[in-house]
Structure formats: C-alpha cells, structure tokens
Amino acid sequence: MKQIRLAINTHHWDPSESVESFLNASSTQEFQHALSCIHPDERARITRKLVREDAKMALVGRLLISAMFVKEYSCSWKELRFSRTKAGKPYLERCSETNVFKATNVIFNISHHGGWVVLAAAESCAVGIDVMTLEIPGKRAIPVQDFFVSFQDQFTQSEWDYINRPADDKKKLRRFIQYWCLKESYVKAIGVGIVVKLASIEFGGLPEDDNITQPNAPITLRLNGIPNLSWHFELSDLADDHCVAVALAKRPDDDSAYSDKTRFEVMQIEELLAHAEGL
Numbered sequence: 001m002k003q004i005r006l007a008i009n010t011h012h013w014d015p016s017e018s019v020e021s022f023l024n025a026s027s028t029q030e031f032q033h034a035l036s037c038i039h040p041d042e043r044a045r046i047t048r049k050l051v052r053e054d055a056k057m058a059l060v061g062r063l064l065i066s067a068m069f070v071k072e073y074s075c076s077w078k079e080l081r082f083s084r085t086k087a088g089k090p091y092l093e094r095c096s097e098t099n100v101f102k103a104t105n106v107i108f109n110i111s112h113h114g115g116w117v118v119l120a121a122a123e124s125c126a127v128g129i130d131v132m133t134l135e136i137p138g139k140r141a142i143p144v145q146d147f148f149v150s151f152q153d154q155f156t157q158s159e160w161d162y163i164n165r166p167a168d169d170k171k172k173l174r175r176f177i178q179y180w181c182l183k184e185s186y187v188k189a190i191g192v193g194i195v196v197k198l199a200s201i202e203f204g205g206l207p208e209d210d211n212i213t214q215p216n217a218p219i220t221l222r223l224n225g226i227p228n229l230s231w232h233f234e235l236s237d238l239a240d241d242h243c244v245a246v247a248l249a250k251r252p253d254d255d256s257a258y259s260d261k262t263r264f265e266v267m268q269i270e271e272l273l274a275h276a277e278g279l
C-alpha cells in the first residue's frame, strides 16, 4: 500500500504585506497566483480568515493536496476537484482520466499549526493527521499544571499518569501534546472532528524513555475502555519543535504496510508553486 507523508514550512514564505491585501491590487503576483490555483470556494474560505498565518497555512494546505495528486498520480492540476463532507473533511471528487482508479482511492488529510502544514495519504484506508507546536497554545506563560487543569476531563487516569511521570515540565507538555495529536488524528480519520469525548479515546504504549524515533511497541487504542486493534498510529517529531500523529485504519490484507515508520518528505514552497496551475 502506497503511503505518502508530506510537510512544508510556511514561516519564511512572505508573499504579501498583510491579510487585508490578499485580494486587492497590492498583493504580490506570487500570492495572487497561488490563490488563483485553488477552487473559488476555498479561495473565499481563506480570504475570510482573520489571522494572516492561518490564511497562509490554509492556502498552502490546499496547494499541497493538489500537488500530491499531480506528483504521485500524474493527475492534471486543472482537472482535480475536491469537496468536503458535512463535517468539513476534504476529499477528492474528480480527477483526470490518466490515473483515475488509483487516485480516487486515495484518502488524505491535512493539518496545520505553528507554520507547518502536513499531509498524510494512503490508498483505500481512512487517514487522519494532526500537527502541533510543542508549546502551550497561545504562548501563554503559565505553569503546565495550570494549563492542564482545563483538560482534566479529556484524558484518562492512565494517560495523566504517563503525562505527569517525568519531573521536567517540558517533558510533561510534550507527552500531553503527543496524546492530544493522537486523539485528533483519530477523530480526523473517522471524519467527525472534536465532537466526541476525547477521554473515550485512550492511548497507551508510548515509550517511557520518550524516544519515539526508535522502533517501539505499537501505540495502543482503547475506545470506551475496550481495546481496538483496527487502527495503526504513527508519532513523529517535526523540526524538533512540532509533534505529528497519523492515524490509519488497518487493512487486514496488508499488515506489512504498517511495520515501518513513514518519514515526512519536506517540500519547499517553490516546488509547490512550480506544480500549481491557475484555475
């Protein structure tokens, strides 16, 4: 089974002066070009965003999805059409004839946070992804224990035990964010978003030495306390200050696809824009 993991850092891409200039004449040619390469509905979504960094990441996310289909499945950019489920999860609706069978079986999901945009895709298998910066959201200078208070109900006792075991606050926060990303990756894979009680999705098997780069015992899932073996989870670090989790529904016919950690290919904005074509 083909597995795709792409990541792109938008921090240094500075194509326009301000969010207000996204659509007007003062925005740069590059940004106008990038916007012209995505569907008008998505263009409108992006230009409605109030925070410039959010708009930039959302735009790059849309471009990344199309670029993946062009690069990996030789689809024609102009013929790709995407839609969203009622809950907002994007999917491929239509593509060019060339690789139509393979491409339409590709399930993908994106996530963006702290300047990074990540994408995970797999053939005929539900996928969810979540990326988060390894810091207290909003850069609030509060002790981690105070930050944790608001999330008391979202984790089980055994998850809190794992989070709080290290003496170091940074390690505690990292473990908290790893669990958070795993939970989000799962709810995004099933496509519902955070409408379920997060404590009902319980993870285990994370390493006590915090070394997630070494092959370790598989991450385990319990749903409402019952072990669930139908999913595979990947946890990785991105650029030392981000955590990414990927959830994949297991295919009974292809267990080997889950044995290795799938590495993220980091793309540059220039490469992304080189694939893009105006619609």
Ligand SMILES: CC(C)(COP(=O)(O)OP(=O)(O)OC[C@H]1O[C@@H](n2cnc3c(N)ncnc32)[C@H](O)[C@@H]1OP(=O)(O)O)[C@@H](O)C(=O)NCCC(=O)NCCS
Residues within 6 Å of the ligand: 057, 058, 059, 061, 086, 087, 088, 089, 090, 109, 110, 111, 112, 113, 129, 130, 131, 184, 187, 188, 189, 190, 191, 192, 193, 194, 195
């Ligand atoms: C979907 C959700 C989990 C996203 O989480 P987040 O941490 O804020 O954002 P992320 O960066 O990880 O992911 C955002 C991307 O996930 C995708 N996405 C949106 N809705 C999704 C869903 N229901 N399931 C899976 N993926 C979804 C989109 O591609 C989105 O990026 P885009 O809008 O720029 O294309 C969160 O917004 C949520 O729980 N929403 C609740 C779902 C909901 O209420 N839907 C409305 C019902 S009518």
